[in-house]
Amino acid sequence: MPNDTPLPRALDEALAFLQEQFGQSADFYTKPMRLGTVPAALALFTGISSPEKFTVMVLDLLKNADALPADGAALADWLLGAAPVAAERQPVTAQNDLVQKLGNGMAVLLLDGSGKAVAFSTQEMPQRGVPAPEGEGDMRGPQEAFTETLRVNIALLRRQFRTGTLTAEIFTASTRAATEYAVVYDKALAPAAVVQTLKKRLAGIRIPVLLDSAYFASFLKQDKLNLFPAAAYTERPATACARLCEGKVVILVAGSPQAMVVPGFFAEHFETLDDYSSGAVFAGLIRLLKYLAFALAVFGPGLYVMAVSFAPEIIPVQLLAKLAQAEQATPLPPVLEMLSVTLLLEIVREAGLRAPQSIGHTVSLVGALIIGQTAVDAGIVSVPVLTMAAAATIATLAVPALYEQSILFRFAVIVLAGAFGVPGLACGALIILAMACGSEPFGYDYLYPLMPPGKATWRDGFVRSIWQYLAARGEVLGRHGKADRG
């Protein structure tokens, strides 16, 4: 295993070390050469680093240079210092550093008798272009999404956030794959305590593999029993920029097209870019509808079960007669019926999502037909139950950021309401409420600006006020003060 052992001064020994490390890898490439009078060798991984770039950057320069230093150490110092070539500023002096640089796609020039290697940024990794966002539907605003390449994602942010205070620090996670991640923030807006705490916590995380920024989320949670996320996610650089303007921190992980925003608040999951492009009245109405949709998604089926099983007096008589007729025709009690339908809907959704695209639609169609038509015709489920379950499923999609929570909460509420009636529904509602209230991402109110009610609640909470008010006050983390609370 490589360690911080210094690089050997002799070129042969350095090459032997590399041969031992990567010799069996087909994509590992070394090329011995002579630069002036100094024996040297180029090392890189083909596919993620380009020998052509190295040729253009270095060999052309060396060929045209009038006189090259005669020994390896002097040549290394010249390349690192006075030579007109864009080499990395720090020399590679340790074995683990050498391995890391190669893994990052750099070309490394080993020089005999030097004990130092010179790294060049000649990365040329396979990558896709900047795509359009698929998971966050917005009609207005920039239509570009993050991609899998960390540097490209940082560039996408910097292109939109053109201030000198934007800081993007890159670290290597303690994983088997040594994955890179970036912590991006505006140093003029983001509270220093949050940034420091976040960097410290991230540095302390030890996981075998890091494939997405969401892997960090669990480590950042204060209460592991709390199901609400401590962070928000976005695939849109524009949304990430908006969060940076609020003083929040964006975490990008190499290989993941999703940015994590911390701290994440409950109300953020109900906000979209379109909210701020549309008129304030319409945006406010849509936002209220989303809160209603979330409530319907979580409590709708449970409320139905409770009303039918325990408290029929809350249902108007005409509707009650129809419900009773429908329920009499089915063999299962309402709670089991609702659970079965909800479970089947989730299975259909999961199958449609995971199945190959070519048969995904077929799965959905067959599932919908079986559940919707056949089950009703056979008298296995009643139409009201199916209607309520379908309405809740559709309502879930109105707030996709809280999809997981909606599903889990819905099942819990159905079970509690079905088992205990009104107190069970109260129990479920209070657990959800207490989870939301008890979450304190980095010491901030998770429910800000919704609770406690204040001016901010109506400025950019349940509804959005006009831009003149938004612009005058702004929403910056760390400035949530008593003034906001009214």
Place this chain on the structure above:
Amino acid sequence: MEKPTGGEFTLFAALLAGALLNTLLARQTGYGARAGLLMAPLSVAVLAAAGWMFAAAWQRGQNALYRALFTALLALSSVLELLRLWQLAAALYPGTVTLTAVCVTVLLPVIYLRRISAISQTANVLLCLLLGATAVMLASIAGRLQVTNLQAAPLHPADCARALWAQGVLWPELLLPALWPQQAGRGRCVPLRLAGYTVAFGAGAHLVLELFFGAAMPGRQNPLHTAAQSGALSIFNRLEWMQLLLWTMLVSLKLAVYLYAMVGLCGGKSRGEDTAVGLDRYPLYFAAMLLACVLLRGADTTRLLLWRNAAAWVLAGLVGIGGGLKWLLGAKAA
């Protein structure tokens, strides 16, 4: 930098919600509206003075005995709240709500109400909901509130004494601010504000009930629910389920505050956090509450409430005397 961190959360809303719940869960009205309104200032003064004296004396003279007594008082109060809610639920939904179900549904959310932030913010939300539910209920029965229902018979000293007796219940919420002088509430006069809001809410509820029931008010069981059952504002014919839903949540919140206080009184603390109760004792707490409820399920809760009130006054008196003596002896030594 101003930021709403856990240290800035206040428990005042939670204490207030718990205090208001005492009126909501009352099985019968305690006094006539006019006598209640007349005696309210005196009741507020007495309760506020008791709360303030207890807080001052607790800071000076608390000891292991007082802490044990206070813990026992809170434990008894928790059991009583569970029993009161169960009796109410059983009256509304006969045969469907068991005591175990009430214990489970009330105590389960307490797991998530271990942090000050959770308790405080949840209390804010529940108070808002309570305000909304009260407004809905009032609107739904507005047509049946008749001024002519107000009793016009001359007031006797016995009526005033009854009102004073009913309003002068020393709820544990009035004593709890002594445990958290920093967190109980921003600003001063926490006992005064608590007593004021509680007595005013009770007197207001009695006024509405008298406008609704008239001379029949004193004999009504679960009067607030009976009033709600006649509401017909929306497509829903009855609103009692909504009230029971909200009141169940309020009981959970109240018990969470009591648990938070009991753990503090017993010297327990969560690992690494001073604003949260650890989960390690929760199973013991749950089992103890369930067992106590089962044992006391047949007891007369009205009588138990009287005993609890007497115990609260005795504890306040003991702590007050102890604190006063310490103050006197301390002043003398100085």
